[in-house]
Amino acid sequence: xxxxxxxxxxxxxxxxxxxxxxxxxxxxxxxxxxxxxxxxxxxxxxxxxxxxxxxxxxxxxxxxxxxxxxxxxxxxxxxxxxxxxxxxxxxxxxxxxxxxxxxxxxxxxxxxxxxxxxxxxxxxxxxxxxxxxxxxxxxxxxxxxxxxxxxxxxxxxxxxxxxxxxxxxxxxxxxxxxxxxxxxxxxxxxxxxxxxxxxxxxxxxxxxxxxxxxxxxxxxxxxxxxxxxxxxxxxxxxxxxxxxxxxxxxxxxxxxxxxxxxxxxxxxxxxxxxxxxxxxxxxxxxxxxxxxxxxxxxxxxxxxxxxxxxxxxx
Amino acid sequence: xxxxxxxxxxxxxxxxxxxxxxxxxxxxxxxxxxxxxxxxxxxxxxxxxxxxxxxxxxxxxxxxxxxxxxxxxxxxxxxxxxxxxxxxxxxxxxxxxxxxxxxxxxxxxxxxxxxxxxxxxxxxxxxxxxxxxxxxxxxxxxxxxxxxxxxxxxxxxxxxxxxxxxxxxxxxxxxxxxxxxxxxxxxxxxxxxxxxxxxxxxxxxxxxxxxxxxxxxxxxxxxxxxxxxxxxxxxxxxxxxxxxxxxxxxxxxxxxxxxxxxxxxxxxxxxxxxxxxxxxxxxxxxxxxxxxxxxxxxxxxxxxxxxxxxxxxx
Numbered sequence: 001x002x003x004x005x006x007x008x009x010x011x012x013x014x015x016x017x018x019x020x021x022x023x024x025x026x027x028x029x030x031x032x033x034x035x036x037x038x039x040x041x042x043x044x045x046x047x048x049x050x051x052x053x054x055x056x057x058x059x060x061x062x063x064x065x066x067x068x069x070x071x072x073x074x075x076x077x078x079x080x081x082x083x084x085x086x087x088x089x090x091x092x093x094x095x096x097x098x099x100x101x102x103x104x105x106x107x108x109x110x111x112x113x114x115x116x117x118x119x120x121x122x123x124x125x126x127x128x129x130x131x132x133x134x135x136x137x138x139x140x141x142x143x144x145x146x147x148x149x150x151x152x153x154x155x156x157x158x159x160x161x162x163x164x165x166x167x168x169x170x171x172x173x174x175x176x177x178x179x180x181x182x183x184x185x186x187x188x189x190x191x192x193x194x195x196x197x198x199x200x201x202x203x204x205x206x207x208x209x210x211x212x213x214x215x216x217x218x219x220x221x222x223x224x225x226x227x228x229x230x231x232x233x234x235x236x237x238x239x240x241x242x243x244x245x246x247x248x249x250x251x252x253x254x255x256x257x258x259x260x261x262x263x264x265x266x267x268x269x270x271x272x273x274x275x276x277x278x279x280x281x282x283x284x285x286x287x288x289x290x291x292x293x294x295x296x297x298x299x300x301x302x303x304x305x306x307x308x309x310x311x312x313x314x
Numbered sequence: 315x316x317x318x319x320x321x322x323x324x325x326x327x328x329x330x331x332x333x334x335x336x337x338x339x340x341x342x343x344x345x346x347x348x349x350x351x352x353x354x355x356x357x358x359x360x361x362x363x364x365x366x367x368x369x370x371x372x373x374x375x376x377x378x379x380x381x382x383x384x385x386x387x388x389x390x391x392x393x394x395x396x397x398x399x400x401x402x403x404x405x406x407x408x409x410x411x412x413x414x415x416x417x418x419x420x421x422x423x424x425x426x427x428x429x430x431x432x433x434x435x436x437x438x439x440x441x442x443x444x445x446x447x448x449x450x451x452x453x454x455x456x457x458x459x460x461x462x463x464x465x466x467x468x469x470x471x472x473x474x475x476x477x478x479x480x481x482x483x484x485x486x487x488x489x490x491x492x493x494x495x496x497x498x499x500x501x502x503x504x505x506x507x508x509x510x511x512x513x514x515x516x517x518x519x520x521x522x523x524x525x526x527x528x529x530x531x532x533x534x535x536x537x538x539x540x541x542x543x544x545x546x547x548x549x550x551x552x553x554x555x556x557x558x559x560x561x562x563x564x565x566x567x568x569x570x571x572x573x574x575x576x577x578x579x580x581x582x583x584x585x586x587x588x589x590x591x592x593x594x595x596x597x598x599x600x601x602x603x604x605x606x607x608x609x610x611x612x613x614x615x616x617x618x619x620x621x622x623x624x625x626x627x628x
Contacts, residue, residue: 311523
């Protein structure tokens, strides 16, 4: 799918990493009539047999049959690969992606944090690469059983380029199935805006074992969260992505309505699963430092989380 | 016991907080023939019946009978109160100490960190107050069963005054029973020197769940420990207590020989007992800040530990 292609209709789409996020966004495109192929592992037999359920906004969407495969070779080259693997599994992409990639295949990563577009660009060329930020609460309750709880918007952009016809086409396809989708001119700036929340709240969910309400209820944690936002904002500014102080204030404010929300990193950490340490804390620290931001608190948070995550994995 | 008194012999001594440290140092004085009274709670019946055992340097010292009481009124005014309560229990002293205090009673606190001498001075007058730092590994295995594992030296000084005759007398009494005891001219400076190790290693034992060997084995943790030492050193310097960079380097180095040593704060934290958060991190932060030290990492560590300790207590 080339940069100037303005239609998603008729394209072959593959979903790599069909957890909650990949299943939801891929499933919604399939529901919209697109030709979507899911690369599955443990869920393969169950989804083949019973299809996929998406519980969303009071509706139950049943997709049956679902086009799915256990190996990328069974899917073959597609026009668009949507990647929703954990960033910690990027290494696996070197084997999973090549069979899916033809001369004009576009790669859209929905992964968290920084460095994921760069990884794809480095291996398969920057021209293919798109990225998206998902603002959504989804749970995968079991194989093919996807519960969309809240929000759901997706911001899609080109890697290092302004909005293209293909970005608009993908956004349009999502909107056609009532998924809010926004093309973004500056993907990196959007990542930094999302990090303003993720760095402190995902971070303290691990380092202080505190959900959002617990961070906000403790004066010291709340102040620390705001200071981490300030460090993130400063680094983003030095990298050319201006984020206002009011935006950070509003991030604290809007968090009050989240109650005891447990950031995804907390859930992963407590379940003993890999945490996206480098994408959420390591890479922002390295980029911010390179731009001259001191980021003393982020560095300390990064070191603590890396240590704690390694222990939990050991 | 007035500042100019040069003899501990013939004095009445009370031990408040007869855990491992209080029992060991009080027990050694009793073993040396001094008139020592232990204020006990849960261990009272057992110690009354079976006495106290101190396992030290291959020796088993049996004290029987042990002078002990369940209430301070039963002991009455003494010449010297040795306080080994957790700093978190300082509130209890307002009830425990008055019955023990006569016009010339001296108060010697063996408690960790900063603020303990100040607390005593504020309530019962600065002239009475002495402090000590204990460099010792002791375990209390059961009521009256004290195992002295390693080290054992005690550094004793006046609160805000140079070494006095009574300091020398107390040190002499310890040395008479083979406990290394050193009079110190500047107690506050000694506290800061001890904090150079305690702030990072006790701190990371809670925030990173890491024993000494684990801190040293992780490059990020080891660097953070050294940076926390640097912040502590800087604050001490601004407060007039110069500590060299070489001293901090040596604190890292000597830690290598400690293996998987678990700092006392880690043991307390993991057992769900109160942690001396204010004495070890809060008060040094406040004093350092007041002197103009930024202490950004210590502040973050303090906030994390306070949060984690409150959770563990909740």
